Structure formats: C-alpha cells, structure tokens
Amino acid sequence: MSVPMLFLWLLACLSCLQFTLYFLGYEKKEAIPEDPAERARWMFSRPAVLELTHNWGTENDESFAGYHSGNTEPKGFGHIGLAVPDVYAACKRFEELGVKFVKTPDGGSMKGLAFIQDPDGYWIEILNPNTSKDFASK
Numbered sequence: 001m002s003v004p005m006l007f008l009w010l011l012a013c014l015s016c017l018q019f020t021l022y023f024l025g026y027e028k029k030e031a032i033p034e035d036p037a038e039r040a041r042w043m044f045s046r047p048a049v050l051e052l053t054h055n056w057g058t059e060n061d062e063s064f065a066g067y068h069s070g071n072t073e074p075k076g077f078g079h080i081g082l083a084v085p086d087v088y089a090a091c092k093r094f095e096e097l098g099v100k101f102v103k104t105p106d107g108g109s110m111k112g113l114a115f116i117q118d119p120d121g122y123w124i125e126i127l128n129p130n131t132s133k134d135f136a137s138k
Helices: 035-041 085-097 129-136
Strands: 009-016 019-025 049-055 078-084 101-103 114-117 124-128
Touching: 009 035, 049 085, 085 101, 085 124
Parallel strands: 078 124
Antiparallel strands: 009 019, 019 049, 049 078, 101 114, 114 124
C-alpha cells in the first residue's frame, strides 16, 4: 500500500510589533492565495492550521537560561493557536471541562478570541477564521 507524502507548508508569516507569527498547514502549495487578506481568510478556514509565535529578543540575549513556556520573562516561544468555527462554543466546552483560561473571549482589548492553558502551562490561542482576517490584513 502506498502512503501519500504530506508536506507542512508555511502558509503565512506576519511580523507585528515585537513578535512574528508563523502559520503552518498541510495544503497544496499552489492553493495558497497571493493576496494577503484573502490568504488570511483562506488560511484560518483550513481544517488545521498551526500558529507559532516568536517573541523577539531571546535569540540575542546572552543571559538566556533555556526554554520555558515563553509567557514570562524572558519571553520566547509564546503559544500555539487553533482555529475553531465558534470561539464561544469552544470556550463553553473548555469551561465545562475545567480548563484554565488566561483570557476569555470577551476579556481584554482583543474580543472574540481566547487563551487557555494546557496542563503544563503552555498557552493555546482559540480563534475564529472569520474574525482573524481583521488583524492579519493590517
């Protein structure tokens, strides 16, 4: 039996403020839209997209002592992000399961997305494909 090859492609890279977002997914390279706004909408509507956040600075810090969750000083790898069809429904389920929240969907200044913690304390962003295009096209 033949197993098809899967390739993880960089779908988009966005540098903002003091961090860079890398979005990875298993897609056909030729299917990735060229237009940045269309690419953002398309990317966040895929069945699975892995977001890696690089908080700048640790790569040049000689006193950097090693890896950690990235959400305390010195900041480094910050979180992964998962796109879901309905952030509020997902968060209701997480709450029912006793998942710890860093940010609820309506908490803070960025509405409609949430941050939860895995059992090791790593942050996971919960976002919606239809609203995520707003920050990606700025």
